[in-house]
Amino acid sequence: MSDCIHFILNGESVDADVPGTARLLDILREYFKLTGVKCGCGEGECGACAVLINGKLRNSCMVAMGSLEGCSVMTIEGYEKTEKFAVVEKAYGKAGAVQCGFCTPGMIMATEALLSKNPHPTDSEIREGLSGNLCRCTGYNMIVEAVMTAAKEGAGLW
Amino acid sequence: MLLIRLITNTVPTGAFRGFGGPQSEFAIETHMSHLAKLAGKESLTFKKEHFVKQGEETPTGGKFYEPVKLEEMVAKADSLSDYTRKREEYSWQKGRLRKGIGMSIFLHGCGFTGSAERDHIKAKVKLEKKEDDTIEILVSNTDMGQGLKTTLSKIVAKVLELPLEKIKMINPDTDRVPDSGPTVASRSVMTVGKLLERAAIRLKKEWKTGEYQAFEENYVHPELIPWDINTFTGDAYPTYSWGVNVVEVEMDTLTATTEITGTWGIFDLGTAIDDTIIRGQMEGGMLQGLGYGSMENMIQVNGLIRQNSITDYIIPTAMDAPKIVTALIENPYSGGPFGAKGAGELTLIGTAPAYVAAVEHAAQINANKIPFLPEDLIQQIDEVNRKKEA
Numbered sequence: 001m002s003d004c005i006h007f008i009l010n011g012e013s014v015d016a017d018v019p020g021t022a023r024l025l026d027i028l029r030e031y032f033k034l035t036g037v038k039c040g041c042g043e044g045e046c047g048a049c050a051v052l053i054n055g056k057l058r059n060s061c062m063v064a065m066g067s068l069e070g071c072s073v074m075t076i077e078g079y080e081k082t083e084k085f086a087v088v089e090k091a092y093g094k095a096g097a098v099q100c101g102f103c104t105p106g107m108i109m110a111t112e113a114l115l116s117k118n119p120h121p122t123d124s125e126i127r128e129g130l131s132g133n134l135c136r137c138t139g140y141n142m143i144v145e146a147v148m149t150a151a152k153e154g155a156g157l158w
Numbered sequence: 159m160l161l162i163r164l165i166t167n168t169v170p171t172g173a174f175r176g177f178g179g180p181q182s183e184f185a186i187e188t189h190m191s192h193l194a195k196l197a198g199k200e201s202l203t204f205k206k207e208h209f210v211k212q213g214e215e216t217p218t219g220g221k222f223y224e225p226v227k228l229e230e231m232v233a234k235a236d237s238l239s240d241y242t243r244k245r246e247e248y249s250w251q252k253g254r255l256r257k258g259i260g261m262s263i264f265l266h267g268c269g270f271t272g273s274a275e276r277d278h279i280k281a282k283v284k285l286e287k288k289e290d291d292t293i294e295i296l297v298s299n300t301d302m303g304q305g306l307k308t309t310l311s312k313i314v315a316k317v318l319e320l321p322l323e324k325i326k327m328i329n330p331d332t333d334r335v336p337d338s339g340p341t342v343a344s345r346s347v348m349t350v351g352k353l354l355e356r357a358a359i360r361l362k363k364e365w366k367t368g369e370y371q372a373f374e375e376n377y378v379h380p381e382l383i384p385w386d387i388n389t390f391t392g393d394a395y396p397t398y399s400w401g402v403n404v405v406e407v408e409m410d411t412l413t414a415t416t417e418i419t420g421t422w423g424i425f426d427l428g429t430a431i432d433d434t435i436i437r438g439q440m441e442g443g444m445l446q447g448l449g450y451g452s453m454e455n456m457i458q459v460n461g462l463i464r465q466n467s468i469t470d471y472i473i474p475t476a477m478d479a480p481k482i483v484t485a486l487i488e489n490p491y492s493g494g495p496f497g498a499k500g501a502g503e504l505t506l507i508g509t510a511p512a513y514v515a516a517v518e519h520a521a522q523i524n525a526n527k528i529p530f531l532p533e534d535l536i537q538q539i540d541e542v543n544r545k546k547e548a
């Protein structure tokens with residue numbers, strides 16, 4: 001057995017020759033050059049680094065590489081290629097849900113995590129679903145509106 | 159050579175959206191409502207008695223040249239939020255659970271203070287028409303999410319009567335762009351946008367299909383009462399943007415928790431070039447102001463900030479964001495493109511004083527600081543109770 005950590009990254013099987021104590025966030029950005037994943041705080045507060053691990057929303061700054069053996073990781077770069085993303089992207093654009101965009105990749109991963117669990121969320125369920133993702137620009141209501149629109153427009157996808 | 163080394167234990171400060179505006183508007187608005195109480199008047203009545211009017215002097219001996227639409231803005235805020243009725247209804251509540259509503263009325267200078275544009279910035283813009291008849295905007299201002307590329311492109315497209323896709327603006331490379339000044343002070347759309355509007359008007363007049371053309375425009379200072387940097391007198395700004403904000407709260411006076419149940423924002427920012435972008439500025443600015451007024455605590459002790467990171471510096475989340483209702487009052491300014499004035503900073507400065515006014519109203523106290531935290535509230539409620547007992 002090699003010394004690499006094997007996992008699935010955006011649908012592809014990968015081997016990462018990195019220390020088990022390294023942060024997933026750094027490995028995604030520096031090793032795999034997936035810079036859509038952002039470092040906002042580095043301590044699990046802001047959600048800018050959010051990815052899906054086995055379909056669940058996780059802050060990648062809080063995940064040690066060693067815990068990933070055999071897991072499936074999806075970042076915004078992988079999600080971007082899906083039909084669901086197209087719906088979410090359109091909804092975000094229409095609602096004006098993006099300003100500086102720093103929170104956006106994480107917000108979109110949170111949107112996917114929420115809709116995959118709950119395809120028809122209420123206003124307060126959306127707020128709860130996004131509450132781990134901080135946004136300094138929009139005031140959130142336009143993002144909530146975008147998620148609402150995505151749920152409606154993408155009916156059947158989730 | 160003499161070297162002097164100084165050590166300070168003061169934390170260096172930097173500019174925050176509104177650059178002095180959030181602090182002073184909180185102080186002015188709160189002071190005004192405390193004065194109203196002393197005069198035995200309702201806060202809004204007292205403030206209305208002191209509304210400035212077009213043509214009147216500013217505190218620095220400048221002039222309000224443009225129409226001041228405060229009466230209309232307050233009326234709009236009142237009809238949307240039902241402020242006057244609620245203000246009356248929530249007065250003199252006795253029980254543990256209470257409601258409160260507060261209003262702030264404010265302005266923000268547009269562009270740089272005094273003669274900085276003329277003496278230091280000397281903005282220059284360039285508009286290039288390529289041979290394929292597409293247009294490139296060349297300015298040194300940056301789109302950092304406030305929507306500058308869309309807004310400036312829309313201004314040029316509208317003058318030239320071209321579809322937006324024909325206009326290109328990329329974030330500046332200082333090798334290529336003229337110096338149109340920094341992206342600050344709510345100046346980009348009003349000042350730089352105006353220069354682009356003028357360049358586009360010239361291009362339209364001299365349009366030659368299929369040919370390369372380029373037009374530059376230089377800043378022209380409006381006729382103002384000269385700003386004196388030594389005495390701080392004269393026209394501080396060519397014009398002002400205005401706002402009226404209302405915040406409504408529900409409060410548990412036992413636990414000192416306050417929930418924001420409604421927020422309204424009426425703004426006069428001249429004309430909106432793009433409604434969605436302006437809505438984003440209004441909603442984003444207002445929530446930022448609510449965070450600033452209600453939770454964003456930053457304490458300095460011996461030169462250190464006690465809040466080490468965003469784990470202890472708490473900002474609002476999606477769950478803290480109340481419903482925000484906004485409306486614009488048109489008041490086109492001739493010095494801005496299609497009448498647009500500054501919008502970026504104005505939208506932040508009004509919600510903190512409106513929030514505090516609502517808290518004061520519910521708890522029947524005077525609050526003198528922001529952020530006004532549950533700790534502050536419980537202390538004041540305790541004091542009131544102690545006084546009652548004594």
Ligand code: FES
Pocket residue numbers: 038039040041042043044045046047048049050059060061062
């Ligand atoms: S960078 Fe991971 S939560 Fe902020």
Ligand code: FES
Pocket residue numbers: 097098099100101102103104134135136137138303
């Ligand atoms: S868009 Fe800037 S942080 Fe969300």
